[in-house]
Amino acid sequence: MLRERESVVNNFLAIVEVGIAWLSFNLALFLYFGHFSFIKYKDSIILHLIIALFWFLLGKYFRLAQVHRSRPYSAILFNCLGLVITGTSILGLAVLFFDLYYIGFDPLIYFGLFNLTFMFGFKVIIYAFFKRARMHGRNTRAIVIIGDYTAASFIEQVLKYKEWGYKIVSIIGDEVLSKTYGSIAPILPPDTELAPLLENKTIDEVIFIKEKMNVEEVENITHDCSEVGVIFRMYSPFFNKLKSKAHIHHYNTMPLLTIANIPTNxxxxxxxxxxxxxxxxxxxxxxxxxxxxxxxxxxxxxxxxxxxxxxxxxxxxxxxxxxxxxxxxxxxxxxxxxxxxxxxxxxxxxxxxxxxxxxxxxxxxxxxxxxxxxxxxxxxxxxxxxxxxxxxxxxxxxxxxxxxxxxxxxxxxxxxxxxxxxxxxxxxxxxxxxxxxxxxxxxxxxxxxxxxxxxxxxxxxxxx
Incomplete structure (x- = not known):
């Protein structure tokens, strides 16, 4: 149900982004020519259709149609900039391809500036609204944290950033976590079975944070979560090496995991x-x-x-x-x-x-x-x-x-x-x-x- 609701919200936001792009496009033409495109140029509907298609797809690609719980505004601005540059370039190609010479390229510059300003402003308002709602206890997610002492940093962030909207239901951990966070949430012993907990409590996500990863333990936890449709997240120090640095390289038919700890893009x-x-x-x-x-x-x-x-x-x-x-x-x-x-x-x-x-x-x-x-x-x-x-x-x-x-x-x-x-x-x-x-x-x-x-x-x- 939670995923379905998020999907509806994300699709709605993507449609709104298309509407913002349409508004920006017509405002740019009005500023440049003194009239709206539908009134003077009927075939500008081609560009409107291109905007509808590509802005919807690019919004998904740049993850702008998602409402993240933790994301800096600078990252949102970067993605908005990427969408506008890519989308405006596509419109420029469409002007050439469909021979819409009377529209030209200059209005597209105005369009890009308007679209970037309106879309980023809309995103800031939406994110601020959801953050405020979460800080007041709405739109929250119930989570279970499974970890050792290394999970303390994440727990501190969850408690500090209330706008994330995470509510800790239980912590399955060692004595270190029990002494520090026993007053925050029930601390369960490390050998606690997860499956009954997922069945008897309302839990949206399980977050696994341990210094050393036991493959069998992780497999069991992911199986328990997938059976009842609960999101599973995991952190490992090994991910610092894998993130954007690992790929499978084939030597003939033999796949080898290749890790480079420098940028390789x-x-x-x-x-x-x-x-x-x-x-x-x-x-x-x-x-x-x-x-x-x-x-x-x-x-x-x-x-x-x-x-x-x-x-x-x-x-x-x-x-x-x-x-x-x-x-x-x-x-x-x-x-x-x-x-x-x-x-x-x-x-x-x-x-x-x-x-x-x-x-x-x-x-x-x-x-x-x-x-x-x-x-x-x-x-x-x-x-x-x-x-x-x-x-x-x-x-x-x-x-x-x-x-x-x-x-x-x-x-x-x-x-x-x-x-x-x-x-x-x-x-x-x-x-x-x-x-x-x-x-x-x-x-x-x-x-x-x-x-x-x-x-x-x-x-x-x-x-x-």
Whole structure:
């Protein structure tokens, strides 16, 4: 019944998205031509039919017709953008194919902007409505959690994010969970049989979270759930390696599970490279007046060159020179040895909040991250990317532990998870783990989310 209800809601939302696209299309034509398409051009019904078909299918493909219980708005915006770009491109091809030259391509630009704005606004309203309803105890799902001590993190999130709408009915776990969460829900012993529990209680989902996975136990649980139509979810640390990194490769007729802990989506990586080149080129051209102003400020407020050049380590150990606006005095490296005892970071990196080597203009540039603008030239030359682990200096890499070297398996970037998550307040080892998590879970969507968070960080100016 729950699945049927969700299917009805999802199909309804997909139909609404088609209606929003129709409204955007006619509004674009009215703004461009001064009249609605049905009144002037009867054969524009072709484009309306194309919108009806493809917006419904693309809404399903980009998962926009689903109401997720846990999803950031930045991910929704990314999917809306993907749908609009893909759908508008299809409309452009239709204009050529059906020879609708009197409509042209310019109105499609207006259509894309209207559609993106209206659809994202509609999604924000819908998601906010459902989140508010769940926080007030409506549209909830009853869940059973089967786990060991590693399930504590998920339980804490369920209790914190009430907008997910999860209600814990029982926890099947060990003494660690019993001591901590005994007041939240009934704690049942690890050997509890699941089947009678599913029969006697109203349960929508079973969530399995254990550090070590027993195949026979998982098979029994999935069988019990599938028999009565209950959703089964499972987490395992092994999934961190499998997620988007595993595929079956055939050697003749022998299938082998192949796991690569680096991004292997060739097309997505090429899209990333193309975006890096185009975006860095546009930034260099459009921000050229800013480059000139900042260069003058650096030049006339302290002695020394405008730019600071430093050897960095890039993809798989490749060396290159990274460029920044100079923010320190010219003898900064000589003074560094005297300041090592004031280092506020652990590990091989040196960070100091009130570093006396930083100039007045340099402090402003660092707080706003404007000192890194010249690194767009590094991106243009292919040594760096917009988003990626920050490039270390060779001396730091020499002091890396073996597991930390994997952060060099992806092209370094101007911004990364570390820069939008606290920067200097994050311990070195945690910083390294964040970079590896970025590599393990890389996608164009993740880059888009980090890019938006970077803009917020620059506006807040919390760097130092």
């Amino acid at each position: 060739y097309l997505a990586m090429k899209v990333k490279d193309v975006f890096d080149f185009i975006f860095s080129f546009l930034i260099i051209v459009l921000a050229s007046p800013v480059f000139v102003i900042l260069s003058l400020l650096v030049k006339f407020t302290s002695d020394g060159p405008v730019f600071f050049k430093q050897k960095r380590v890039g993809l798989r150990g490749r060396k290159f020179y990274a460029y920044k606006f100079r923010t320190m005095v010219t003898n900064a490296e000589e003074l560094k040895a005297k300041l090592m005892e004031d280092n506020e970071m652990d590990g091989p990196v040196f960070k100091m909040k009130n570093d006396p080597r930083i100039t007045k203009v340099g402090r402003f540039l660092r707080k706003t991250s404007l000192d890194e603008l010249p690194q767009f030239f590094n991106v243009l030359m292919g040594d760096m990317s917009i988003v990626g682990p920050r490039p270390p200096v060779p001396q730091e890499v020499k002091e890396y532990e073996r597991w930390q070297l994997r952060r060099l398996s992806m092209k370094p970037g101007i911004t990364c998870t570390w820069q939008v998550s606290g920067r200097n307040d994050i311990p070195f080892e945690e910083w390294m783990k964040m970079d590896l998590a970025y590599i393990d879970n890389w996608s164009l969507k993740l880059d888009f989310v980090i890019f938006l968070k970077t803009i917020r960080t620059m506006l807040v100016a919390d760097g130092h």
